[in-house]
Amino acid sequence: MTKAITVAGLHKSFGRTRALDGLDLAVEAGEVHGFLGPNGSGKSTTIRVLLGLLRADSGAAQILGRDPWTDAVEVHRRIAYVPGDVTLWRNLSGGEVIDLYGRLRGGLDKARRADLIDRFELDPTKKGRAYSKGNRQKVALVAAFASDVDLLILDEPTSGLDPLMEEVFQRCVEEERDRGRTVLLSSHILSEVEELCDRVSIIRAGRTVESGSLADLRHLTRTSVTAELAGPPNGLAHLPGVHDLDVQGHRIRLQVDTDQLTAVLRSLSETGVRSLTSTPPTLEELFLRHYQDEAAVR
């Protein structure tokens, strides 16, 4: 598979603030790639480097096989971008803005535009500030999804959208993937990323800390188990991979490394199980683990 985006060892500082500190990112062509990280971890800075708006201090970046800074215009013909906070011109209507972005890229699909406006329930005749935050996002989303490009770069695109529109957005991204387009989705909404993304990269303080498919990442994480037992638990604490064991009489709660789950279940069934809940690791836990690590480092 060819790479849509490759970033290696990217550094970028603003004065004394180090925004990117050796960041790596690889996005395969045709995949939906989740880009996760706490606020201020460098997601938007990375995207702005990829868009040729910022110049990296060092490191390599390629987008669609080209240099994002020197070949900016050529690259931009093949990508669409939705920022997390869309600002519009006060005296231009949403429809005018959508068509402007479309024309700049050489025209957009009229039928698709109409369909998207309908699905997102957008009023294209309103002007600039008459739109709410969510509706401003919709203007940018319609412009992006209606354009004929190879790569979509979405930077927290659904901030301000209601759950229904969030649904519409997710379906649009799936359609893009089905057409073979690549999507880089930076998001805070982990359920959205879990739903849509083939692979994710988690970054923290300007570095990539985890990257891979969700299945890969899940493998590295813990399942939480709550059970009510027939008798007092026996030897659980000594099993490998068990964490945060909490015993209250016959009730237990624990976290277990997912690859050690079998041994734990065997031990529980030896004691006798009255009820059992097991929750697979969510992306949120994955995310929180890195987030909390960061807090611990501080």
Next chain:
Amino acid sequence: MSTLTGTGTLLRFALRRDRVTTPVWIAVNALTVLSMPSTLQSLYGTEAERTDLVRQLQTNASFRALIGPLHDTSLGGLTAWRVGVYAGLLAAVTGLLVVVRHTRDEEETGRAELLASGAVGRRASLTAALLTAAVANGALALLITAGLAQQGAAGALSFGLGLGALGMVFATMAAIVAQLTESARLARGVTSAVLGAAFVLRAAGDSVKTDGSSPWTWLSPLGWLENLRPFAAERWWVLLLFAAAVLVQAGVAYVLAGRRDLGMSFFPARPGPATGRLGSAAALAWRLQRGGVLGWSLGFFLAGVIYGGLTEGAAGMVGDNKNAREIFERMGGQSGLTDAFLAAMVGMLGLIAALYVVASVLRLNGEETSGRAEPLLAGPVSRLRWAAGHLTIAFAGAALIMLLAGAGFAVGYGKQVGPILGACLVQLPAVWVIGGLALLLYGLAPRLCAPASWGVAVAVLLIGWVGPALNAPRLVLDLSPFGHLPKLPGGGMEWEPVMILLGLAAVLAGAGLAGLRRRDLTG
């Protein structure tokens, strides 16, 4: 909770935010005024020179239109006459900027919403904005009164109070306009246009009457200032006019503010087309700037018509006072008083065109910092192409408004059409140098470019308007590109400085564009 809860906190907050800008405006204004008595002493030292000046002003309508009539020949009276209009304009601009910054600007950016959700009364933000303006204008009044007290306490007090009150008239006017318009830019533009109209009314009134008694003059708050007659048997009751205007306007602003929702205006945006025709960055730039270009075009054309209409009267200016004539010639012409008058008026419009070019170039910065440029530049639009649209409007627009000023002179005066058009166009190299400098600052230091560019424009304005009358050293006058232009009509055309200025403008603009291409985008 009272409707004024939180006013004190907001006021302190506003004063803290303004702690640099507003004091600079006030200091520039006060220093200009307070430097006058000694300068005027050297220019009009003897009784004979002052009598001569009075006679000139009685015969010369255009001189009165520019500066106003003289009511008293004491140093205080001369000071109030010489700088009254300019100090008044500066005070008015200070007042309107302060109020718009703390009202509509805050709402437009959404900052007001956060504040309004706190323990803040409904009327607190408008009150705090007006009080901030009152503090600024109070400080100005105090400085002028104290600084001119030597020339006569009553005169100094009336002049100081008059300037402060004038500032408050336009502060409260801006408070009304800020309720009506949805954007801060438009609020500033409309209030400035009212100020411009006040200047024109006063100029027209003073050109027909020698003592400021024309009804045109009385219609203008700038005319009230001269009719307050500082240092010339003060008419204290005129202050009541200021007070009434301030109170009525503030009242209207409060009523309007109470009847609308936060962030909304009385002229909400109408629906626009569902599809658009804009297809290029240049078309977008024109769409964004066309309203401004239209306003400036209209203003310059009307100014040309009015000054053209005053030109005939200028020939009457024959005085024995060498100094006065020297100043006037230094302000523009070399020979022939009509030509000198025309050259001075066209030169003044050239200086004002520098404000246009700075405002227009800085649109790039506004688009960038607001985040609106980012999605465009993330599209297939290079930075140069994006900038080119706005810059064409800035640089060609300056030529357009100067040409329209020339057309205005043709309508108002009707003679020397060609030479006057030439005089209008010869201002452009200097205007473009200022535009190039603004572009350079934008390309290299985007965070500084707005205050620095406006600082340059205002400095050039001060050098061109007040510098010659202050006997400023040649070194200072030479700093302004306008000082190097040939004095047309009347003087001979000199190509060398024009070509040098054109080259300089091109170099500045090129360096600015190179900087823009290389740097990180802000925002």
